[in-house]
Amino acid sequence: MTAFSTAPFSPAEIASEGIKPEEYDDIVQRLGRHPNRAELGMFGVMWSEHCCYKNSRPLLKQFPTEGPRVLVGPGENAGIIDAGDGLRVAFKIESHNHPSAVEPFQGAATGVGGILRDIFTMGARPIAVLNSLRFGDLADSRTRRLCQGVVSGIAHYGNCFGVPTVGGEVYFDAAYNGNPLVNAMAIGIMETPDIVKSGAAGLGNPVLYVGSTTGRDGMGGASFASAELTDESEADRPAVQVGDPFLEKSLVEACLEAFKTGAIVAAQDMGAAGITCSTAEMAAKGGVGIELDLDLIPVRETGMVPYEYLLSESQERMLFVVIAGREAEVIDIFERWGLHAVVAGTVIEKPIVRILFKGGVAAEIPALALAENTPIYHRELLATPPDYAQAAWAWAENSLPDCTVAGIALAQSASGAMSWTEVLHQLLAQPTIASKQWVYRQYDHQVQNNTVQRPGQGDAAVIRLRPLEAVPGYQPGAVQRGLAATVDCNARYVYLNPYEGAKAAVAEAARNLSCVGALPLAVTDNLNFGSPEKPIGYWQLAEACRGLSDACREFETPVTGGNVSLYNETVDSQGNPQPIYPTPVVGMVGIIEDLRLTCGQGWRQTGDLIYLLGVPVEGATTTVVEGLPLVTLGGSEYLAAVHGQATGQPPAIDMVLEKRVQAVCRHGIAQGWVQSAHDCAEGGLTVALAESCISSGHGAAVQLPLDANLTQQRWDRLLFGEGGARIVVSIAPEHQAEWETYLNAQLAESWQRLGTVQADRLAIVSQDSQSIIADAVDRLAQTWHSAIEQRLAATTEA
Numbered sequence: 001m002t003a004f005s006t007a008p009f010s011p012a013e014i015a016s017e018g019i020k021p022e023e024y025d026d027i028v029q030r031l032g033r034h035p036n037r038a039e040l041g042m043f044g045v046m047w048s049e050h051c052c053y054k055n056s057r058p059l060l061k062q063f064p065t066e067g068p069r070v071l072v073g074p075g076e077n078a079g080i081i082d083a084g085d086g087l088r089v090a091f092k093i094e095s096h097n098h099p100s101a102v103e104p105f106q107g108a109a110t111g112v113g114g115i116l117r118d119i120f121t122m123g124a125r126p127i128a129v130l131n132s133l134r135f136g137d138l139a140d141s142r143t144r145r146l147c148q149g150v151v152s153g154i155a156h157y158g159n160c161f162g163v164p165t166v167g168g169e170v171y172f173d174a175a176y177n178g179n180p181l182v183n184a185m186a187i188g189i190m191e192t193p194d195i196v197k198s199g200a201a202g203l204g205n206p207v208l209y210v211g212s213t214t215g216r217d218g219m220g221g222a223s224f225a226s227a228e229l230t231d232e233s234e235a236d237r238p239a240v241q242v243g244d245p246f247l248e249k250s251l252v253e254a255c256l257e258a259f260k261t262g263a264i265v266a267a268q269d270m271g272a273a274g275i276t277c278s279t280a281e282m283a284a285k286g287g288v289g290i291e292l293d294l295d296l297i298p299v300r301e302t303g304m305v306p307y308e309y310l311l312s313e314s315q316e317r318m319l320f321v322v323i324a325g326r327e328a329e330v331i332d333i334f335e336r337w338g339l340h341a342v343v344a345g346t347v348i349e350k351p352i353v354r355i356l357f358k359g360g361v362a363a364e365i366p367a368l369a370l371a372e373n374t375p376i377y378h379r380e381l382l383a384t385p386p387d388y389a390q391a392a393w394a395w396a397e398n399s400l401p402d403c404t405v406a407g408i409a410l411a412q413s414a415s416g417a418m419s420w421t422e423v424l425h426q427l428l429a430q431p432t433i434a435s436k437q438w439v440y441r442q443y444d445h446q447v448q449n450n451t452v453q454r455p456g457q458g459d460a461a462v463i464r465l466r467p468l469e470a471v472p473g474y475q476p477g478a479v480q481r482g483l484a485a486t487v488d489c490n491a492r493y494v495y496l497n498p499y500e501g502a503k504a505a506v507a508e509a510a511r512n513l514s515c516v517g518a519l520p521l522a523v524t525d526n527l528n529f530g531s532p533e534k535p536i537g538y539w540q541l542a543e544a545c546r547g548l549s550d551a552c553r554e555f556e557t558p559v560t561g562g563n564v565s566l567y568n569e570t571v572d573s574q575g576n577p578q579p580i581y582p583t584p585v586v587g588m589v590g591i592i593e594d595l596r597l598t599c600g601q602g603w604r605q606t607g608d609l610i611y612l613l614g615v616p617v618e619g620a621t622t623t624v625v626e627g628l629p630l631v632t633l634g635g636s637e638y639l640a641a642v643h644g645q646a647t648g649q650p651p652a653i654d655m656v657l658e659k660r661v662q663a664v665c666r667h668g669i670a671q672g673w674v675q676s677a678h679d680c681a682e683g684g685l686t687v688a689l690a691e692s693c694i695s696s697g698h699g700a701a702v703q704l705p706l707d708a709n710l711t712q713q714r715w716d717r718l719l720f721g722e723g724g725a726r727i728v729v730s731i732a733p734e735h736q737a738e739w740e741t742y743l744n745a746q747l748a749e750s751w752q753r754l755g756t757v758q759a760d761r762l763a764i765v766s767q768d769s770q771s772i773i774a775d776a777v778d779r780l781a782q783t784w785h786s787a788i789e790q791r792l793a794a795t796t797e798a
Contacts, residue, residue, distance in 0.1 A: 008034050017044030023375055030369050038306040038355065038363045042370060045273035045311055046280060049566050052374035055532035056564045059545040067558040069521055075285075076197055077118040077269055079560020080190065081522050083465060083591060086473035088195070089483060090124035093132075093185035093526045093587040095565040099241065100182040104149025108182050109157040110243040110315055115186040116161065117269040120252045121318065123196040123259045124188030127450060128463050129158050131168040131184050132487040132526070132585045133439075136177030138431055138791040143172075146180050148792065154184070155442040160245035161252075164451050165443035167461030169487055172431040175495075175581040178570025183526040183563075185487055185587040187463075192259040193472040198268040199285035200321045200347050205265055207279075207290055207345035208327065210334050211251050212316040213300040214275075216308055217242045243315045247339070251316050254337040261333075263326035270317040276310045276370070278319040279345075279353045284371035286321075292345035293356040306355060306362035321347055379532065382539045392496050395647040397633055403715050405708035405770050410642070420719060420764075420773045423642060424690060425783045427683045427720065430641045434787035435694075452482055457695070458600035459515035459679055460486040462592065482592035484518035490682070491581035493650035496635045498540045500628065502547030502584050503653045507724045508681060509588035510555050514662035515677040515727060517598045517669035518590030523552055525562040525586050530569045530579025540582040541566070548584055554655045557588060597670050601678035602695030603730050603757040608675055610700055610754045611739075612685065613747065614661040614725040617704050617718055617754075628652035631723035637682040638720035651723035657750060658725040664746050665727050673735040673742075680726035686719040686764065686773065688728045689754075693762050694781045701763050702755035708770040719764075719772070725750075730757055 014024045017040055027043050028034055035043065049055055065073040071088060072080040078092040096111025112129060119126045131154055136143040158165045163186070200207075258264055266286065268278040275292065283290045294309045304312075322330050327343050334341035348354070353370060355363040366373075384390075401409040407419040418426075427433055440455035453462035465483045467474055488509040494501030510520040525548060530537040552559055569579040592598055603610075615630050624630065633639050634648020668674035676696070680688040693699055706713060731739050743751045762780060764773040 009040060017041060018048055019044050023047060026375065030366065036363065038310055039365055041307045041311050042276045042363060042365060045276055046370040047374055049564065050272055051277060053564050054375045055377050055379065055566060056527065056541065057376055058378055059542055062545065062549045063559040064549065064553050065558050065560065067522065067556065070558050070560060072195060072560070074559065074561045076561070077121045079522065079524060080122060080195060081560065083483065085477050085481065086475045087465060087467065087471065088190040089187060089589065090119050090122045090190060091185065091187040091524055091587070091589055092118050092561050093183055093487070093524045093585065094118065094563040095526050095528060096182045096184065097179065097528065097565050097568055100150050101146070101180055104146045105153040106242055108150040108153030110241040111182050111184045112154055112157040113243040113245065113248055113315055114271050115184045116163065116248065117271065117318070119186045119188035120255055121196065121267050121269045122190070123192030123194070123256065124190045125256060125468055126163045126186050126188045126252070127448060128187045128461065128485065129163050129165045129184060130461060130485055130487050130587065131165065131182070132489065133168065133170045134176045134181035134491070134583060135172050136180070137174045138172055140177055143177060144792055144794065150180065150182055151439050151442055157243055157245045159444045161249050162447050164445045164447050165440070166445050166451055166463060167455055167485060170436050170439055171491065173492070173581065178578055179568045179580050181528050181568065181580065181583060183487070183528070183585050185524065187483070187485060187589065189467050189471065191256050191467065191469055191471055196259050196264060196267050198266050198282055200266050200282040200288050200290060201286050202265055202321065202323065203288065203347055203349050205321050205324050205347045206327050206343045207292060207347065208320040208322050208330060208341055209297055209344040210318050210320055210341045211339055212244065212247055212314060213298045213340060214309060214312050214317065215300040215314045216304065216312060217314055241313050241315050248316045250337040250339055254334045254339055255318065258330050258333050261329060263323050263330055265321040265323060268319050270319060272313065274311060274313045280367050280370035282319065282321065283351060283353055283367035287351060289348040289350045289352045289354065289367060290345055291348050291354040291356065294362065295356070295358060296342055296344040298340040298342060306357045310355065310363070379538045381542050382535050386536045386539060389496065392647040393649050395634065397714055397717065400643060400716070405715055405766055405772055408716060420715070421775050423720070424686055424773055427637060427641055427687055428690060428780060428784040429787040430637060431788050431791065433637060433682050433687060435785045436788070437785060438789045438792065452595055453516060453598065453600060459512035459677070460484045460518065462516050462598055464595065479594040479596065482595040482598065484513045484516050484590045484592055485588070486512040487585055487587045488512060489583055489585045491583040492635050492640070492646055494544055494584060495581040495646070496648065496650050498543035498582055499547040500652055501650055502544040503551040504650065504724055505584060505586045506548060506551035506555060506557070507653045507658050508679065509586045510557065511658070511662055511679045511724065511727065513588060513590035514665045515601070515679055516592065517666055518592045519666065520555055520557050520588055520590045523557045523559045523586055523588050525559060525584060527562070527564045528568055528580065528583040528585065529566050530582070531567050531577065537579060544582055544584045555659070597672060599669055599674060599676050600695065601692050602676055603692055603698040603700070604675040604696070606698055606757050606759055608730040608732055608757040609736055610702065610756060611729050611731060611751060612754055613664055613727045613729060613751050614657060615723060616750065616752045617685070618706060625652040625654045629723070630654055630725065631717065631721040633717050633721050636684065636720060636722045638684070638716060653724045660747060661725045661727060661750070664743065665729065668729065668739065673731055673739050674729045675732055676730045678728050680722070680728065682722065684720040684722045685726065685728070690762060690780050692728060693777045694784055697760070697777060699758045699761040699763070699777050700755055701758045703765050703767060704772065705752065705767050707768050708766040
């Protein structure tokens with residue numbers, strides 16, 4: 001008996017699966033018949049942007065993906081690099097944006113669960129998690145509810161599973177009011193001798209379903225993630241999965257134990273598109289077919305039909321191909337861990353996915369048609385930048401109010417002006433800059449006892465690089481080595497200039513690793529964009545991919561994998577799309593050769609000397625690359641917070657200077673000269689100095705090499721202008737001579753000594769000793785620490 005049909009589906013039925021009319025015609029041609037309901041659903045999820053990258057795949061081909069340390073690149077569940085000493089590190093980032101928008105707790109929790117499975121599916125034990133989050137304006141009650149729910153969901157899953165959440169980033173901007181971003185990155189150390197891949201092999205080998213039961217939760221999640229959010233999206237709650245971190249804790253142990261037996265030929269997580277995706281991808285990658293009987297699948301609900309089985313995204317499930325005759329051995333392992341494990345199918349020669357149900361064939365589709373030979377759209381790129389970008393690029397700093405060494409004239413201020421100290425407090429109170437302690441204190445960041453640098457201590461997370469169990473080939477060196485990780489992206493930069501903004505994201509990630517003494521090695525990225533079907537949306541995506549590609553080549557950090565999340569748009573009640581800022585998040589890992597030689601962002605002791613590496617203060621006016629400034633107020637947090645504008649050209653990246661500055665910082669740390677290091681990011685030099693003060697409790701006495709009467713200078717750019725290739729470091733006085741000799745040799749004039757670490761006060765003066773900024777560190781700290789918590793204390797929606 002078969003369930004095949006010759007009757008066509010209506011346009012409405014086709015559209016309900018996210019399939020375009022021309023794609024349906026293609027399906028009919030490939031099958032030689034009309035699909036049945038289950039098959040239509042399978043094509044709907046597998047041909048969604050979330051699964052097949054039909055709009056982005058041509059752009060992703062330009063990424064550098066190979067390098068001397070890359071063991072596994074894009075195409076598998078996670079990338080893997082050689083970390084030395086016999087250790088292999090798996091890492092990847094993925095998004096769970098749409099589910100988190102409609103059900104923030106479970107959406108975020110299952111996002112963590114899914115990325116953890118990607119890691120241990122390869123045979124690696126998860127050792128750390130990071131996250132990159134974007135929320136709207138915290139003045140909005142819905143944004144507050146989403147923020148609280150997402151953070152709680154991340155904390156719940158990670159804490160219960162027992163993996164430390166060691167770092168991340170959180171941005172707030174009205175551009176994300178309707179569509180928050182939840183990107184989770186996981187890192188693991190390989191425990192198995194062989195890397196476990198996903199391509200099925202061995203005709204006649206059994207296919208095992210392992211883990212939890214299948215239900216109706218998560219129905220059509222991949223299609224849901226590939227469409228704009230609307231006012232009716234709340235009705236799509238069944239497309240949000242429900243996770244069980246305690247069950248996954250057992251699943252990782254059972255999987256790693258099973259992998260070590262050598263009985264597992266291939267493994268695939270059941271993430272987006274569930275059984276459909278796992279069977280199709282395993283078959284396509286192996287060049288074989290898979291036959292699966294749904295009657296053998298453990299279920300948690302009665303009366304399920306093939307469509308529901310195949311599209312369910314119930315969590316904590318996996319599919320294995322096992323060597324024939326060793327099924328019982330594997331099943332016994334899973335049963336001892338209290339998990340389901342059943343033989344549900346077979347590897348077959350014909351390269352198809354054949355689904356059986358109640359004695360008949362419920363679906364039969366060529367595997368390549370679902371997983372490899374999927375639609376690809378080569379879209380035309382705008383011949384010129386869109387109007388919004390050109391208008392932004394026409395902005396000039398001279399349109400801002402006049403400013404002096406004392407402050408800036410502002411009509412909205414009660415006094416008609418703001419001092420620079422008041423401006424600093426306003427910036428420190430911005431949620432994007434303010435302390436994220438409210439977020440990370442909910443995370444267990446020390447479980448497993450490998451966390452060397454906790455959240456908030458430095459520019460990147462630092463974890464001890466050692467296996468939790470015996471790892472084949474592990475040869476510990478004479479010193480303890482470490483792994484550093486970060487996630488970065490200034491989306492406002494990308495919005496204003498996608499090419500330069502994407503380059504800046506890679507540069508900042510590498511700079512953050514360098515600030516803790518780590519050599520950048522490799523990248524995983526999460527491309528969060530609006531609709532690629534709109535010319536502006538595609539221009540943003542294409543230009544950002546070009547920028548990422550160029551920057552990764554410059555830094556020799558190949559891309560080992562990642563995720564694409566498009567259609568991040570909210571359709572308002574009038575039907576107008578509101579896209580997010582284009583947000584290509586860069587997750588980067590690096591190696592620290594000696595964990596005794598790393599540092600954080602806070603000053604170490606009074607009397608230490610403070611230096612600025614990179615573009616000097618006086619060079620903030622004149623230094624340009626290809627006509628674009630390296631330090632500017634364009635796209636800055638100062639411009640947005642104080643003047644309410646998101647405009648201008650973002651800072652350009654001088655790759656040569658950037659790499660030299662980072663290399664100097666790493667060398668200084670490795671020599672034991674550099675006591676602290678902090679990059680100049682949002683808020684520029686002054687905020688970087690304030691954060692180093694707040695992190696340590698010490699103050700700083702800084703003298704800028706400019707006279708107060710130089711009226712042609714914009715003091716706001718000098719103080720709060722943003723740009724790359726700038727790192728603030730502190731040096732013990734006894735190392736001053738050798739440090740400055742080294743700086744002269746490596747950076748020439750691209751460095752300057754700014755001042756000294758002092759007791760408890762930040763004081764910035766001009767060259768002629770006029771006060772620019774002066775305040776006690778504890779007052780600055782109070783503003784910085786309380787900003788987010790005060791906003792979240794407002795009454796939220798019921």
